[in-house]
Structures are given as structure tokens and as C-alpha cells.
Amino acid sequence: MRLGMVSTYPPRRCGLAGYAHDLGRAISRECELVVCAVDGHGLNYPDEVVAVIAQDEAEDYRRAARILAEHAVDAVLIQHADGLFGGPGGAHVLGLAHELRMRDIPYVVTLHAVPAEPGGTRTLTALTEGAAAVTVFTEAARVLAVSRRVAGPSPIAVVPYGALPRLPDVRGQMADGAGLGTSPGRPLAGALEAVRGCRVLSTFGLIGPGKGLEIAISAMPKVLADHPDVRYIIAGATHPDEAREHGEAYRESLWHLVDELDLIGRVHMVDAYLGQAELAALLRNTDVYLAPRLHPDHSYSGTLTLAVAAGCPVVAAEHPYAREMLAAGVAVRAGAGVVVPGGDLPALAEAVVSLLADPQRLAAAAVAGGALGHARSWPVVARRTVAVVRDAVDRWVSASGAADPLPLPDLRVDHIGRLADEIGIVRSARGLSPDTGSGYGVDDVARLAIVAARLLSRPPESVTPSIRRHAIAWATTALRLLRAGTGPAGLRGQLAYSGIWVDEPHLGDHVNHALWALGAIAGGPAVPRRLREEARTLRDELAGFVVRTPGLLANAYAVLGLCPDPSPSPRARAALAMAAARLDEAWGRGSARWRWFDDRLGTEPARLPQALIAAGRRLGDAGMVGRGLACLDWYARRVGLATADGVLRLGGDERPGDIGALVEALVEAFGATRARQYARLARRAFAWFGGANRLDAPVYDPDSGGCRDVLSATWVSPNQGAEATLAYHQALLALVDADVALLPRECKGTPQSVFV
Numbered sequence: 001m002r003l004g005m006v007s008t009y010p011p012r013r014c015g016l017a018g019y020a021h022d023l024g025r026a027i028s029r030e031c032e033l034v035v036c037a038v039d040g041h042g043l044n045y046p047d048e049v050v051a052v053i054a055q056d057e058a059e060d061y062r063r064a065a066r067i068l069a070e071h072a073v074d075a076v077l078i079q080h081a082d083g084l085f086g087g088p089g090g091a092h093v094l095g096l097a098h099e100l101r102m103r104d105i106p107y108v109v110t111l112h113a114v115p116a117e118p119g120g121t122r123t124l125t126a127l128t129e130g131a132a133a134v135t136v137f138t139e140a141a142r143v144l145a146v147s148r149r150v151a152g153p154s155p156i157a158v159v160p161y162g163a164l165p166r167l168p169d170v171r172g173q174m175a176d177g178a179g180l181g182t183s184p185g186r187p188l189a190g191a192l193e194a195v196r197g198c199r200v201l202s203t204f205g206l207i208g209p210g211k212g213l214e215i216a217i218s219a220m221p222k223v224l225a226d227h228p229d230v231r232y233i234i235a236g237a238t239h240p241d242e243a244r245e246h247g248e249a250y251r252e253s254l255w256h257l258v259d260e261l262d263l264i265g266r267v268h269m270v271d272a273y274l275g276q277a278e279l280a281a282l283l284r285n286t287d288v289y290l291a292p293r294l295h296p297d298h299s300y301s302g303t304l305t306l307a308v309a310a311g312c313p314v315v316a317a318e319h320p321y322a323r324e325m326l327a328a329g330v331a332v333r334a335g336a337g338v339v340v341p342g343g344d345l346p347a348l349a350e351a352v353v354s355l356l357a358d359p360q361r362l363a364a365a366a367v368a369g370g371a372l373g374h375a376r377s378w379p380v381v382a383r384r385t386v387a388v389v390r391d392a393v394d395r396w397v398s399a400s401g402a403a404d405p406l407p408l409p410d411l412r413v414d415h416i417g418r419l420a421d422e423i424g425i426v427r428s429a430r431g432l433s434p435d436t437g438s439g440y441g442v443d444d445v446a447r448l449a450i451v452a453a454r455l456l457s458r459p460p461e462s463v464t465p466s467i468r469r470h471a472i473a474w475a476t477t478a479l480r481l482l483r484a485g486t487g488p489a490g491l492r493g494q495l496a497y498s499g500i501w502v503d504e505p506h507l508g509d510h511v512n513h514a515l516w517a518l519g520a521i522a523g524g525p526a527v528p529r530r531l532r533e534e535a536r537t538l539r540d541e542l543a544g545f546v547v548r549t550p551g552l553l554a555n556a557y558a559v560l561g562l563c564p565d566p567s568p569s570p571r572a573r574a575a576l577a578m579a580a581a582r583l584d585e586a587w588g589r590g591s592a593r594w595r596w597f598d599d600r601l602g603t604e605p606a607r608l609p610q611a612l613i614a615a616g617r618r619l620g621d622a623g624m625v626g627r628g629l630a631c632l633d634w635y636a637r638r639v640g641l642a643t644a645d646g647v648l649r650l651g652g653d654e655r656p657g658d659i660g661a662l663v664e665a666l667v668e669a670f671g672a673t674r675a676r677q678y679a680r681l682a683r684r685a686f687a688w689f690g691g692a693n694r695l696d697a698p699v700y701d702p703d704s705g706g707c708r709d710v711l712s713a714t715w716v717s718p719n720q721g722a723e724a725t726l727a728y729h730q731a732l733l734a735l736v737d738a739d740v741a742l743l744p745r746e747c748k749g750t751p752q753s754v755f756v
Helices: 015-029 058-071 093-102 120-129 139-145 167-174 187-195 213-226 240-244 249-260 274-285 302-309 320-328 345-356 359-375 378-401 414-419 442-456 466-484 510-522 528-544 553-560 568-587 607-619 622-638 656-673 674-690 722-738 751-755
Strands: 002-007 033-041 050-055 077-080 107-113 131-137 154-157 199-205 228-234 267-270 289-293 314-316 335-340 426-430 433-441
Touching: 015 033, 015 077, 015 240, 015 302, 015 466, 033 058, 033 154, 050 302, 058 093, 058 622, 077 093, 077 378, 077 414, 093 622, 093 656, 107 378, 120 674, 131 139, 131 378, 139 154, 139 320, 154 199, 167 240, 187 228, 187 267, 187 274, 199 213, 199 274, 213 249, 213 345, 240 249, 240 568, 249 267, 249 442, 274 302, 289 302, 302 314, 302 320, 302 359, 314 320, 314 656, 320 335, 335 345, 345 359, 359 751, 414 466, 414 722, 426 722, 433 442, 442 466, 442 510, 466 528, 510 528, 510 553, 528 553, 528 568, 528 674, 553 568, 553 607, 568 607, 607 622, 622 656, 674 722, 674 751
Parallel strands: 002 033, 002 077, 033 050, 077 107, 107 131, 131 154, 199 228, 199 289, 228 267, 289 314, 314 335
Antiparallel strands: 426 433
16 A cells, blocks of 8 residues: 655654654555655655645645645545644645545545534534544544544544654663763753753653643742752753744743742753654653643643653643543553643642652553553554554445446447448448548548557457457558558548548648557557558658647647557657657646646647656656646546536537547556546546436447437437547547456456457
């Protein structure tokens, strides 16, 4: 399994970033992990961070989802904490969630705080309603989340907060801060030296008013009255948000309090963000850890967890997490520490005095904390997290499978055979009857050749001998017509039914469409050798016209025709590079709101991102693949494929050629990423032919094997011409050729049943 995670992340300095780093490192031993870091400071991140989300930039959240999809993640862990995400009420994260759902990627939300109000915020409600699961750190938080209806229908699992690896053993590993040095850059070492020979109280973590440090400092005179050898170390940098808004005002107020209570030399404040070695040294020298206040909305405390896991007896203010950690399910004073009423200074002082006076209780608390820490080690937490995610993914897949389109229909080539003859394929039909007055078009002959090549590429047992004979005949006919129409100036485009060309050789989209067809025949390993060689020769000849054919659709056709050849000629290689570069350059002209190649979509618009993805794969250009995927994602959203009902709405008259192009583009994206969402979207788009469209009307006719020409706003054309019918079969064969994973569950294992 490959997971994504969205969170703050080091080098950002906050408790959540540390949590995400430690969890991620442990999870990486179980499965692959990539990270999207939420950033507000313009930091540089390590290699596992594949996307950086500027906290207040809404589009960055959607972009991060696209990047996660490109990395083919199976699920995403979203860490949710107050103030983490930008937008009103943190609403920008909903853009990320929407993009993930559009790509059929389940996500799991970890609540770092349970809101005080029933239902929480509208943002959190919307986020959890779309989640595959929700996790919290304690059973108390789970009960609270259920009672306050925070998580909607999503299952809520308890996954405890982890402890740093080996921290339960730090009390025997490092003494007196050895190895920390005494330079000004290591202020903790100086503080530890100053308290040598004393008993130590400590509190660590980012400093801010919510810590309640003034309560602990105010309790010190009462503690010193009974234990004059006690010293108190407060270690941690000022919280970045506090520093931005108020500077060091809170820290200065603490120093004033220390001075006022005559505690200079007895209270030491270390203004530094502690690394793991420094934490180990501090906890090694700590006799009692103080947590004078825990945030009422937070469902855990990372610093409290680490102190307990390190075997430090703890005195903590009343909080559900403190009770769960310190009481361990038994009498409050029999576990890893003591819980006292919040803000009760005398109670805090009395608890510290009593613990320090009772060596047996101190030793028992240390043992209880160490055992609890072992049960919450990061490897244990990581395995539990992965298990929750696997269960969530299984439920997601099972639930989403019920919405799959109907099984793919049988392949029927009757109507193709009705329109095709020894010259080509008649362009139009009146109902089912060929309209001979429409003659033959090179574009339709190119489609015929592509369908023939794909039929011939199927395993012999999956097509009947009759269909194979037809496919060989159609490929032969197409090659003959294309050769006859080629001249020094280009390629003729139309042939009358009488066999007379109605135009002269010229350049246009049809030339490169023919190039695609020739590439399909030349690259088909099961196509008869004589046809492959003839197609390759003519393809290389037409490749010379690419330089003079600047149209975007023409270049997309050229790319699709030139990509399959593993050993292209120099001319074909140069033509591919030029066509791909033109598409890539055109894509770069788009804007954030119009992520397209031109100011209009044009005919078969999805061919453009399809070709960009195919070119990137063929040329080994991951950036080009990514740009093609981003463009395709934008187009899929624009035409309604990513909406709740998934019904395509192109606007105006909808034609099978445009739909078929979208199906094939999504199949290409699936091939590039192996991401399941593209397979599902491809099938969802293909369902348009069967009636999943704005009129709920089938466009494909299973009785004839033909496809109707157009679906308007009010009716479906009765005519079944060549372009529509061949576009349908191209899309069907692209689906089946891609992978049996694209087929409904009923068809898995027997894909040949599609070709009865």
C-alpha cells in the first residue's frame, strides 16, 4: 500500500510537525509514504515531501491532491488541527478533499482536537462526512466525538499518540546532558550543569500562554519550603504564532514572575527547540514532569506522552488525556503520575511535594509510565494506523463498487461491416443504411485502421476467426486508400463513392490522423508482417509533414501515432519530439482558471492531454506526464465527470467522438499512473454510450453494433454513421486492452466474454 499524508512537517517547528515526522518514519517501515507539507513560512523540505501547500493558497490544496494522485497513493492521512488550514474556518482543506474524492482516493482524518460544540465547525463536518474513517487518540476523545456528532457516518477508531523510539530507555542512556556541549547554541547543557546535584522538575515544548507555566512557577515557593534542593527547568522556544503576534511578551512575563517570587537560580528557562538528544538528556535528569495546563480542546498532549513514556513521574492538570495516561484505568494516584484540578496552585504544589517525599511512589510511577510508553511506541502506533487505513480502503472499495457502470457490452462489428467495403468505409448512414452519397473520408478510414489494429492485437482466443478476417481486410483497405491519397503536398481527404478523389493532397488534421492509424498498424505485433512494414514505410513518409502542420489536434494525432514504435526512424523520432513540444508549449499558455491549450476546447478535446501524457511516458518526461494529467483532471471536472452523479455534460450537441476521446485519455492516464480513479472515471465516461447521459438515452445500439451520431439537448439521432460507430469501438477496445481491472467484477477472470 502507498499512503499520502497531509500535515505540517519538519523543518517547521510545532508539535504537529513532530508528530507527523515520527508517525511517517514508522509508517515507512510498513508501506510507502509521501507527504504534502502545509507551510506558512517558505521552508525547504526533505525528499519525502512531494508537495508544499502554501497555507492560505486555495489552489495549492487542489494541486496537492493532483500530485498525490500522480504518486498513485491508495489513501491519504489528513491531520486536522485548529488553525492548520487556510480559508474561512480552515475551508481550503475541502478543496483537497473534493479533489481526492473526484479521483476515488479515500482519506482518513486524524482529529487532534474534538470541537466543543456539537457537530463541530461546518468545515470539519464536511471533511469528516467525506472521510473513509476518522481516528482520535483516546477512548475519551472517541466518546466525545460520537456524542458531539463530529464524524458523521465515518467509523471512528482509537489510535494512540506515539512515543519516540527508545525513549522509555533514555533514563539509562544519557546522563547530565553528556555530548550536548556547552556552547551558546546549546543552552540546555548550561541549564543541566546549573542544576547538577539537585532534584529537577521540568516542562518542555513550545512556549505560550496556554501552557499555564505561571501556575507551576507560582507553586515553586511551596515546593521549595519542603524540598529546597528542587530546581525547575522550562525548555522550549516561543510558539511561532505567539512570537509573530506578541513577540516574547509571555516569556518576559514569566521572568518578571520569577524575579518577583525570588526564584532566580531556582527556575531556569531554556529558549531553544529541543531535538531528540536534548529531550533525552532533559528527561534523563527529570525527577517529576509538570503539565500545569493542557489545552481543553486538544484530545492529547505530545509532550505529556513523551514524558510518561520516558518513565518520568508526572503531575498534570485535569484533562481527559491526562487521566487516561496517568491513571491507566485504575485509581488516579496509582498510575504514572497524579492528576490535579486545573488552575489549583496549592493542589499542584502538594502533589509535587508528596511525590518527591515518597521514593517508592516515584519508582512505581516510572515503571508504569515506561510500560505505557512501550505499548505506545511508534512502530506499534504505525501498525495500528496502517490497519485502520487498510480497513477504510476495503470499505471504500466495497461501497464504491456498487456504483460501477453496467458490465461492458459484447463486441459486435456488424455495423462496421455494413458500412465498410473494398474501397473504404462510407462516412454517413440513414438509420442503418449506408449513405453512399457521403463517400469516404480519410479521418474515418483512419479510425477504421485503428479499430482493426486493436482487434488484431487481442489474444487469438478472445476474438472469433471471422472478426480477425474482417480486421485484416479493413487494415488492408485502409493502407491501400491512404497510399493512394498521399502526394508531395500532403494527403487527400475525401473520396467519392464512385472512387474519384474530390480534393488534392493538402495538409490538415486528417494527415496526422492517418499517421496515428499507420502507427497503430505498424506497432501491432499480431498484425501480419507485410501490413506492418507497409504501414511503417508510409508512416515515416507522412511524419515529414508534421513540421508543417501546427494544429494542436493534428500534433496530438501525430504523437499518438509515433509513440508506440520502440525503434523509430530518425524522421519519426524528430516528428514526435516536435509534436510533443508544441503541445507542451501550448499547455503552458493556459491560466489557473482555464487550464487548457487554447481559448476554445475544439474537436475531440481530450486528445490533447491524452497525447501529452503519452508523449511524456514515451520520452521519459515525468513533468510532461504531470501536466497532461493536470489538464485532463481540469477537463474531467469541467464536463461533469467528477460530480456526484458523474454524468457527462459537454454542452450543445454531444458527439461520440468527443466522448470516446475522453475515455481513451483516461485510459492513458490509468496506464501512466495505475491509479484506480482513472480506471473508474474511464468506465464512467464510457457509460455515456449506454445511457448515463443528460437524456438517460442509450447512444450505442447493441442490436446493430452501431452508434448514433449525436445526442442533442432533446433527442438522439437515429443515424449510425462511421465516425460515431468507430469512436465507440475505439473506446471499448481501449478499455479492454488497458487492464481487466477496468472490467466489472462480474467479468474479471473471463475478459474474453466481452467478445462473444
